[in-house]
Amino acid sequence: MAIMxxxxxRILSRITVPGARSMSSWWRSVNPAAKDPILGVTEAFLxxxxxxKVNVGVGAYRDDNGKPVVLECVREAERRIAGNLNMEYxxxxxxxxxxxxxxxxxxxxxxxxxxxxxxxAVQSLSGTGACRLFADFQKRFCPDSQIYIPVPTWANHHNIxxxxxxxxxxxxxxxxxxxxxDFAALMDxxxxxxxxxxFLLHACAHNPTGVDPTEEQWQEISYQFKVKGxxxxxxxxxxxxxxxDPEKDARSIRIFLEDGHLIGISQSYAKNMGLYGxxxxxxxxxxxxxxxxxAVKSQLQQLARPMYSNPPVHGALxxxxxxxxxxxxxxxxxxxxxxxxxxxxxxxxxxxxxxxxGSTSSWRHITDQQIGMFCYSGLTPEQVDRLTNEFRxxxxxxGRISMAGVTTGNVGYLANAIHEVxxxx
Amino acid sequence: xDSQGSSFxxVVRAPEDPILGVTVAYNxxQSxxKLNLGVGAYRTEEGKPxxxxVVRQAEHSLVNDKARVxxxxxxxxxxxxxxxxxxLIFGSDSSAIQDxxxxxxxxxxxxxxxxxxGEFLAKHYHERTIYIPAPTWxxxxxxxxxxxxxxxxxxxxxxxxxxxDFQGLLExxxxxxxxxxILFHACAHNPTGVDPTLEQWGQIRQLIRSRGLxxxxxxxxxxxxxxSLDADAxxxxxxxxxxGECVVAQSYAKNMGLYGxxxxxxSIVxxxxxxxxxxxxQVKLVIRPMYSNPPIHGASxxxxxxxxxxxxxxxxxxxxxxxxxxxxxxxxxFEALQARGTPGDWSxxxxxxGMFTFTGLNxxxxxxxxxxxxxxxxxxGRISMAGLSSRTVPHLADxxxxxxxxxx
Numbered sequence: 001m002a003i004m005x006x007x008x009x010r011i012l013s014r015i016t017v018p019g020a021r022s023m024s025s026w027w028r029s030v031n032p033a034a035k036d037p038i039l040g041v042t043e044a045f046l047x048x049x050x051x052x053k054v055n056v057g058v059g060a061y062r063d064d065n066g067k068p069v070v071l072e073c074v075r076e077a078e079r080r081i082a083g084n085l086n087m088e089y090x091x092x093x094x095x096x097x098x099x100x101x102x103x104x105x106x107x108x109x110x111x112x113x114x115x116x117x118x119x120x121a122v123q124s125l126s127g128t129g130a131c132r133l134f135a136d137f138q139k140r141f142c143p144d145s146q147i148y149i150p151v152p153t154w155a156n157h158h159n160i161x162x163x164x165x166x167x168x169x170x171x172x173x174x175x176x177x178x179x180x181x182d183f184a185a186l187m188d189x190x191x192x193x194x195x196x197x198x199f200l201l202h203a204c205a206h207n208p209t210g211v212d213p214t215e216e217q218w219q220e221i222s223y224q225f226k227v228k229g230x231x232x233x234x235x236x237x238x239x240x241x242x243x244x245d246p247e248k249d250a251r252s253i254r255i256f257l258e259d260g261h262l263i264g265i266s267q268s269y270a271k272n273m274g275l276y277g278x279x280x281x282x283x284x285x286x287x288x289x290x291x292x293x294x295a296v297k298s299q300l301q302q303l304a305r306p307m308y309s310n311p312p313v314h315g316a317l318x319x320x321x322x323x324x325x326x327x328x329x330x331x332x333x334x335x336x337x338x339x340x341x342x343x344x345x346x347x348x349x350x351x352x353x354x355x356x357x358g359s360t361s362s363w364r365h366i367t368d369q370q371i372g373m374f375c376y377s378g379l380t381p382e383q384v385d386r387l388t389n390e391f392r393x394x395x396x397x398x399g400r401i402s403m404a405g406v407t408t409g410n411v412g413y414l415a416n417a418i419h420e421v422x423x424x425x
Numbered sequence: 426x427d428s429q430g431s432s433f434x435x436v437v438r439a440p441e442d443p444i445l446g447v448t449v450a451y452n453x454x455q456s457x458x459k460l461n462l463g464v465g466a467y468r469t470e471e472g473k474p475x476x477x478x479v480v481r482q483a484e485h486s487l488v489n490d491k492a493r494v495x496x497x498x499x500x501x502x503x504x505x506x507x508x509x510x511x512x513l514i515f516g517s518d519s520s521a522i523q524d525x526x527x528x529x530x531x532x533x534x535x536x537x538x539x540x541x542x543g544e545f546l547a548k549h550y551h552e553r554t555i556y557i558p559a560p561t562w563x564x565x566x567x568x569x570x571x572x573x574x575x576x577x578x579x580x581x582x583x584x585x586x587x588x589x590d591f592q593g594l595l596e597x598x599x600x601x602x603x604x605x606x607i608l609f610h611a612c613a614h615n616p617t618g619v620d621p622t623l624e625q626w627g628q629i630r631q632l633i634r635s636r637g638l639x640x641x642x643x644x645x646x647x648x649x650x651x652x653s654l655d656a657d658a659x660x661x662x663x664x665x666x667x668x669g670e671c672v673v674a675q676s677y678a679k680n681m682g683l684y685g686x687x688x689x690x691x692s693i694v695x696x697x698x699x700x701x702x703x704x705x706x707q708v709k710l711v712i713r714p715m716y717s718n719p720p721i722h723g724a725s726x727x728x729x730x731x732x733x734x735x736x737x738x739x740x741x742x743x744x745x746x747x748x749x750x751x752x753x754x755x756x757x758x759f760e761a762l763q764a765r766g767t768p769g770d771w772s773x774x775x776x777x778x779g780m781f782t783f784t785g786l787n788x789x790x791x792x793x794x795x796x797x798x799x800x801x802x803x804x805x806g807r808i809s810m811a812g813l814s815s816r817t818v819p820h821l822a823d824x825x826x827x828x829x830x831x832x833x
Contacts, residue, residue, distance in 0.1 A: 033706035036713060039500065060496055068496050082488040083481060086474035087685045088466060089678075092442070125533075125716035132715055136571075141436050159714035163544075196432070231432050262431050276497045277721035288431045298439040305442065306567035307540050307715065308533035313685035314722035 037155055037396055045394040053392040054414060056405035059207065059373045060276055061339055064407045069339075071274050073332040077321040087313060092301040094123020094282075095316040101323035102282040105239060105246055106253060106265050113257070113286060120296035121284035122304060123311045127237045127268030128156060130283035134233060134264055135164030136303045137285075137296075138198060147233075148189070148199045150174075152398065154207045157200060157235075171199070174209045179365035179378050181211050187224060196229045203236035203265070204249040205372020208400035212242070212371055218252045222259045232256055233264040240272040242372040244340035246333070262286045269319055271373065272336050278315030339404075343373060346406040350375075353415030361422055375401040383421040391417040443563055444803055451801040459799035460817055462808040465615065465780045466684060467747055470814045475747070477682050479740045483729040493725075498718045500709045502531020502690075506724040509731035510690040514644060514658055514675055515665050525698035527665075528705040530691050530712070531719045535645045535676030536568060538691035542641065542672050543572030544711045545693075545704075552604035555641065556597070558582075560805065562615045562643075565608065574606070582617045587773035587785055589619050595632060603637050611644035611673075612657040613779020616807040620650070620778050626660045630667065640664050645676040650779045652748035654741065665694050677727050679780065680744055686723025747811075751780060754813040758782075761822035767829055782808050790828040798824035 035043070041057030063069050093099070099121045103114050113119055124130035138145060147161045150173035161168050171193070172185030190199070201221075206212055213221060225232055234253055240246040256263050268281040283300065287293040304310070322328045351366040366375050379387070379399035387393040393414060395401055406414060441449065447463030469475050487493060501507065507529040511522055521527050532538040547553055555574045557565050558581035566576045579601075580593030598607060609629075614620055621629060633640055642661050648654040664671045670693070677688040693708070695701040712718070730736045759774045774782050786794070786806040794800040800821060802808045813821060 031707075032703045033710045035706075036500065036709070039497075070493075070495060074495070078488050082484055084476065084484075086476055087480075087683055088474050089464075089684045092445070125720075128713075128715070128717040141433055145432075156713060156717065159710075163711075163714040198432075270497075275495055277495045277718070279716060279718070279720040285433065287433065292431060292434065292436070295436045295438040296433055299436055301442075302439045303571075305536075306564060306571045307537070308687060309536040309564065310685070310687070312533070312687040312720040312723065315720065 041394050041396055044388075048392055048394075050392040052413065054394065054405065054410050056393065056395045056401045056403075056414070059271065059402050059404065061271060061274060061373070061404040062407070064342065064409070066405070066407050066409065069274055071332065071335045073322050073328050073335060074274060074318055076328060076331075077318045080321055081314075081317045084317070090123070090310045090313050090316065092122070092304050092310050093297060094311045095313070095320060097324065098280075098316040098320040099123055099282055101320055102267055103284060105323075106236065106250060106267055106284065107257065108250075108254065117290040118287050118293050119284050120287055120293040120300060121282055122297060122300045123316055124266070124281040124283045125279045125308070125311060126270050126281040127235060127266050128160065128281075129279065129311075130266035130268070130281045131157065131160050131235060132164065133283050133300055133303055133307075134266065134285070135161045135166055137300055139164050139166050140303070141299070142198070145196075145198050148193060148197055150186075150200065150202070150206070152208055153200070153202070154235075169193070173206070174211055174376065176378065178369070179211075179362075179376060180369040181213055181217070183213065183217055187220065190221065190224045190228065190230065193228065193230065196231070198231045198233060199225070201232055201234050201252070203234040203239070203252050205238035205242035205374070207237065207372070208374050208396070208398060209376040210370030210372050210374045211376070213252070215251060215255070218255045222256050222261065225256070225261060226259060231264070232261055233266070235266045237266075237268040238271055238372050239267065240333070240336040241340055241343075244337040244344075246272075246336070257286075262288065269315070273319065273322070273332065275315050275318060278318065279312060280315035280319055343403045346403050346411060347375065349408070349411045350403075350406060350415055353412055354419055357415060357419040359419050359422065373402055373404050375403055377401050377418065379418070379422065386421045387417055391420075393417055447801050447803055450795075454799055454801070456799040458820055460801065460812065460821060462800060462802040462812040462821075465679065465809050465811065467679060467682060467780070467811045468814075470750065470816075472812075472814055472817075475682055477740065477743045479730050479736045479743060480682060480726055482736065483726045486729065487722075487725055495721060498531070498721050498724070500530075500712050500718050501705065502719045503721065503724040503728055505732065506531055506728040507690060509728055510675055511692055513654065513731065514647065514661055514673055514692065515694075516655070516658065516662055519662070519665060521665050521694050526695045526701050528693045528695065528701045528708065530705070530708055531724050532674075532689050532691045532712075533687040533716070533719060534678050534689040535643060535674050536564060536689075537687065537719075538674035538676070538689045539565070539568045539643060540572055541708065541711050541715070542674055542691045542693070543569045543574055544715075545708050546606060546639075546641075546672070547573030548711065549704075549707060550604075550606070550639070552602060552606065552639075554602065555606040555608055556601055557608045558594075558610070558614070560616060561608070561610070565643075569608075577601075579607070581614075582619060582783070584785065587619075587783065588776070589621055589625070591621070591625055595628070598629070598632055598638065599636070601636070601638065604639065606639045606641050606672075607633065608641050608643060609660065611642045611647065611661050613646035613650035613781075615645065615779070616781050616803070616805060617783040618777025618779050618781050619783070621660070623659060626663055630663055633664070634667065634669055639670065639672065641672040641674070643674050645674075646679055646779050647675070648680045648741070648744040649748055649751075652745040652752075654744070668696075670694050670696055677723070681727060681730070681740070683723050683726065686726070687720060688723035688727055751810045754810045754815075754818065755782070757815060757818045758810075758813065758822060761818050762825060765822055765826045767822070767826045769829060780809055780811050782810055784808055784825070786825070786828060793828045793831075794824045797827065800824050
């Protein structure tokens, strides 16, 4: 062991290497990256010392006291699994139990597709991980394909498909004039895309706009997808969070399934189970038969293995403990509805407050046209900057308000600030 | 309306993972004497997986802490975990850390750290080839290929000596393009268990620095190889303290038994603090489109243990016990083969380090041992010593003896 002491760092630092090339950095040309637009907001918020500051930036749920929430069902699940027998590796495809329960949420409790084993599904690193795995899979097996992404969308969607090296195109979605869906233009884009194109759809509670197609509109979209032979990939990050009813929030997916589409789905438990940092989700791809599903699943695993080998066990255990116990599942459904209801309540309150201040702008969209965690306020980047600089209100510059950050305590302050920056508009 | 044909109709079924497939086969076997020496996960003398006491304690306190929430971690992960991980591998007196030139980001165990590091290099480093030792962990080539690097090998293992082909290694590292990335196993090389001596590491370092190559360390067994965390980090510290740059992937899967929690860290030692800041910002851009931010649970356990003096000390004791049990298995197996007069030189069993022994058995001999003795191992002759116990060593020794004396 004495020889170990000889190699102390003091001595090593004095060693020179004869003839060594001058050891300058490899990274001189590395430019500082732009801050992530969403996560950067929270960073700025945290750095602000003002007592009045309000964070309506990142989409993480807060209770009416502005505090993060750990669901009761989650706490109970964690109590049960603490002191676990082991922390062995999950299979590459993750927890089979958790995946099965998760498929039931998306495809239906008694789905024939699940019984017929036609769904290739793997546990993923929340919604991001599911989207990335699918994008890598799409690149590998449909290398000439592109992805159609709505305008606007969650900013990270662009990063995901870009890093997977899948070329991107966009389709119309949000209409600023109405602060609602640009349905006619959306349908045009669907019709004009080459047959067999890949489309990214938000299953419910579109991020960042909160604008969802109606059921009738989904029927039309599904029909047109059939005509064109398009592939529908659903990002469902808010099931249960939009209306309070997970079955209702999955309606878009069910319509496509009824029409016989072979879809793909990304599911996340970050918001609806409050498991954000645990990174729990699921990627599924509906296939023609069991044999194809086995093949597809094996290939998804081949993409996961060189990325992280196998997914984290803790969050998956929480999910399967909750969904596998009828009482805990009932409690979860109640708590999800509670969260959704609070947000719906805040939408109503925000609109009422701004209208009460005599705003001449229309704020109907907050309650009538948008749903879920986010409200696309229609504020311009300059107005958002004023909100931040003058009122210490933090949000992304696209005018997206995370309703989860709104409370009975700050809704008046927020309404007032919005009125102030828009009344001269 | 007809259901559309699948966009993925042409997808064929991928082959089983060669390592994980061993456990699948083992599970199917009904024999009472079957032995799983495949995947590198620690087992107790009773053949059971082990959750360390310190891990149980840390988890317990986390669960009971009402103030804890499960919000998103930052993209780079838990700050406290990152600081403590850097200290663990580079040493608490590391000048690189003191100079703020080390970027450390939490990643998904060793695999995730290697992948994020590889993608960062593919995007920002001028030489996009990585040289990996022959042989190496089966997943290394796939990780780096998907990260966007091209993968080549350098000589490492010498089957005739069952030791290091040091001359071959030096020759190969001398003929790479300048600036090439070189992957090293920090200690307890997987699958061979053959490590360079400290003196050889010193020569390797001189060659690396004089040719301007970039070292990338995979540290999956710190503390597990010799039983000493500091001793097992010497190779890395040698490079981190000479003023040059290097990349290090750390895993807590084995040394803290946190396998399924996927806890690890990627560190990039840069020339200056300014460079480190810019590098960190770019590493975040690699992580965000992959999984946004890392899982919180395992990292919280690690941080709780590393920052508490009592828990840390208890951990080092539990770690040494695991390492000692494996070393004891090595001696027992070696002695058992000596006692049976098994032909050949089996001293490599006690010379090799870490969880694995590269027995030198060929695929026919391995197949024989599986069929006749229900011994499950990878076909390259690698056995996980962690899967052995005093009770099962005789059975394995019998199997090896039979394979060597009878099988073709």
